[in-house]
Amino acid sequence: MARVAIVGASGVVGRTVLDILGEKNIKADFFLFASKNSDGKVLNIGDKKYVVKVLDDRIFSLGLDYALMCTREDVSKKYVKRLAEQGTVVIDFSSYFRKKYPLVVPQINSEDILGNIICNPNCATIGEVMSLFAIHKKYGLKSIYISTYQSLSGAGKLALDDKFVVDERQLKKLDYVINNNIIPYIGTIYEDNFCEEEKKINFETKKILHDEDIFIMSQTVRIPIDVCHGESIFFETKVDCDVESLKHEIESSKNVRYVPCAMPILTKGKEDVLVSRLRQYDKRHFAMFVVVDNLRKGAAQNGVEILIELLGGRYGRCDNGASHSI
Numbered sequence: 409m410a411r412v413a414i415v416g417a418s419g420v421v422g423r424t425v426l427d428i429l430g431e432k433n434i435k436a437d438f439f440l441f442a443s444k445n446s447d448g449k450v451l452n453i454g455d456k457k458y459v460v461k462v463l464d465d466r467i468f469s470l471g472l473d474y475a476l477m478c479t480r481e482d483v484s485k486k487y488v489k490r491l492a493e494q495g496t497v498v499i500d501f502s503s504y505f506r507k508k509y510p511l512v513v514p515q516i517n518s519e520d521i522l523g524n525i526i527c528n529p530n531c532a533t534i535g536e537v538m539s540l541f542a543i544h545k546k547y548g549l550k551s552i553y554i555s556t557y558q559s560l561s562g563a564g565k566l567a568l569d570d571k572f573v574v575d576e577r578q579l580k581k582l583d584y585v586i587n588n589n590i591i592p593y594i595g596t597i598y599e600d601n602f603c604e605e606e607k608k609i610n611f612e613t614k615k616i617l618h619d620e621d622i623f624i625m626s627q628t629v630r631i632p633i634d635v636c637h638g639e640s641i642f643f644e645t646k647v648d649c650d651v652e653s654l655k656h657e658i659e660s661s662k663n664v665r666y667v668p669c670a671m672p673i674l675t676k677g678k679e680d681v682l683v684s685r686l687r688q689y690d691k692r693h694f695a696m697f698v699v700v701d702n703l704r705k706g707a708a709q710n711g712v713e714i715l716i717e718l719l720g721g722r723y724g725r726c727d728n729g730a731s732h733s734i
Contacts, residue, residue, distance in 0.1 A: 409436060410435075410436045410437065410473040410474060410719060411436070411437045411439070411471060411472050411473045412434075412436040412437065412438055412439070412474045412475070412476070412715070413438075413439045413440075413441060413467060413470070413472050413474070413475040413476070413496075414426065414429075414438065414439070414440050414441070414475075414476050414478065415441045415442070415463055415467075415475060415476065415477045415478060415479055415487070416442060416477065416478035416479040416483070416501075417440040417441060417442050417451060417458075417460055417478070418440075418442040418443075418445075418446035418449055418451065418460055419442070419478055419564065419565065420561050420564055420565050420568070420703060421478045421501060421703060421707045421708050422442070422478040422708075423451070424703045424704060424707065424709075425476055425708040425711060425712060426440075426451055426452065426453050427708075428704070428708050428709050429453050429454070429712060430453045430454030430455075430456075431454075432712065433454065434712070434715070434716070435719075436474075436719070438456075438458060439458075439461070439467075439470060439472070440458045440459070440460045441460065441461050441462070441463040441467060442460050442461075442462070442463060443462070443463065446460045447460065447461065447462045448460065463483070463487070467487070467491070468490060468491070468494060472491065472496040473496065474496065474497050474498075474499070474715060474718060474719075475491050475496050475498045475499070476499045476712075476715065477498055477499065477500045477501055477502065478501045478707075478708070478711075479500075479501065479502055480502060481502045481503060481504040483502070484500050484501075484502040484505065485504050488500050488504070488505060488525060489525070491524075492523075492524035492525050493524075495524070496524065497524050497525075497526065498524060498525050499526050499527075499528060499714050499715060500525060500526070500527050500528065501528045501707060501711060503530065503608060505525055505527050506527045506529070506611075506612065506615075507611070509523065509525040509526065509527050510522055510523065510525075510526050510527060511527045511529050511612055511615050511616055512527065512528070512616075512710075512714055513529060513534055513537055513538065513541075513710060514710070514713045514717050515538065515541070515661070515662045515663055515713075516538070516541045516616055516617070517616055517618070518717055521714060521717055521718065526714055526718075528707065528710055528711045528714065529612050529616060530605070530608045530609060530612055531558075531562055531637060531700070531702035531706030531707050532556045532558060532562075532605065532608075532609055532628065532637050532639065532702075532706070533608065533612040533613055533616070534681075534700060534705060534706050534707075535637055535639055535681050535698050535699070535700030535706060536552075536554055536609065536613060536639055536641060536698065537612075537613055537616050537617060538661070538663065538664050538681040538700070538705070539639075539641065539658065539661075539664060539681055539696070539698045540552070540617075540641070541617065541661065542657035542658060542660060542664075543643070543645065543654055543657050543658070544617055545657075546649075546657050547645040547646060547647050547649050547653075547654075547657075548645060548646030548647060549617075549619070549644070549645060549646065550623065550644040550645065550646050550692075551622065551623040551624070551625075551643065551644040552613065552622060552623070552624045552641065552642075552643045552644075553624075553625045553626075553642040553643070554609065554624070554625075554626045554627070554639055554640070554641050554642075555626070555627040555628075555629065555639070555640045556605075556609075556626070556627070556628045556629060556637055556639050556640075557590075557629050557631045557637065557638040557639070557640075558594060558605075558628060558629065558630055558631065558637045558638075558702065559631065559633045559634055559635050559636055559637055559672070559702055560586065560630070560632065560633065560634055561634055561635050561702060561703055562594075562630075562637065562702045562706075563581055563594075563630070564581065566580040566581035567580075567581040567582055567586075567630075568634060570582045570585075570586055571586060571587065571632055571634070572587055573585060573586075573587060574587050586630060586631075586632045588632070589632065590629050590630065590631050590632070591629065591630040592627070592629050593605075593606075593628065593629075593630075594606075594628045594629070595608075605628040606626040606627065606628050609624070609626045609628070610624045610625075610626055633672060635672065635676050635702065635703055636672030636675055636676050636699055636700065636701050636702060637672075637699065637700055637702045637706060638670075638671075638672065638698070638699050639698040639699070640695070640697055641695065641696055641697070641698055642693070642694070642695045643694055643695075643696075644692050644693050644694075645692045645694070646692075647692070648691040649691065649692075650688065651686055651687065651688050651694070654686060654694060655686055658686070663679055663680050663705065664680060664681045664682075664683060665680045665682055665683070666682075666683050666684065666686070667682050667683070667684050668684060669684050669685075670683055670685070670697055670698060670699045671699060672699055674699070675699045675700060675701050676701055677701060677704065678701055678704065679701075679705055679709055680705070681698060681699070681700045681705060682698065682699045683696055683697070684697050685697045
């Protein structure tokens, strides 16, 4: 039985990973790790209970086959390569290794699952490429202009705690008050006035779609909702097509659904990316609106799907079972 660690198990994304592992009945030997603040907590995977251990160098003595690192860049920097060098296949949720190692959305580029470090993409990128992949494959994409409306959970638990704060001095995570407000950037703003999240989307889209020639312009915005990201996407195809043809490609995509009105309330807790309001300017210019649960397909679910590929299954077709429960 595979020995699998979930690191950062008590965080917002980590807990969602545990939920999905239980839902999909993944057969593995699980070990849960987090910071000292979560030491001794009891968490469930399905109907099995596990004690969370403090992450330290003892993780290297467990002979792990796989590790899901639901961690910040500084933690991944410290542990990922060391785990990989001793034979553990690591699925890293941070952005630290994305430029150097495979960046995977299984429905799109499962053939890139190679080596001992596999990177889970940015949550907004996943919703975007899932909605556009079939269109790109059939008609090609010349350009993409994307504006995102991203929930607080994308920045972690401390950002969720900031939701109702009205005094900037009391903020735990965000730079500005988000209550009855939006913040028109996510992450560090660089000298060229692009922010960190925009640079991630631009780079990751090209890497996942295996196309460096797509022109991409993005604007990322933080909004005061708990879960799910919305994305307004304007795109240009390389050849002529029409709305009905594009809608057919979207509807034929795995885990993508075309609906009358894609909204966060409809995709929260769901696996599918939702698409709506597809419209046409001319034969090569189109627009649509996309929503994705950033904690599920935008993060935890995608990582679990990579694990299932590694285990030889297909999106949950694994048997139940676990050990090291209490």
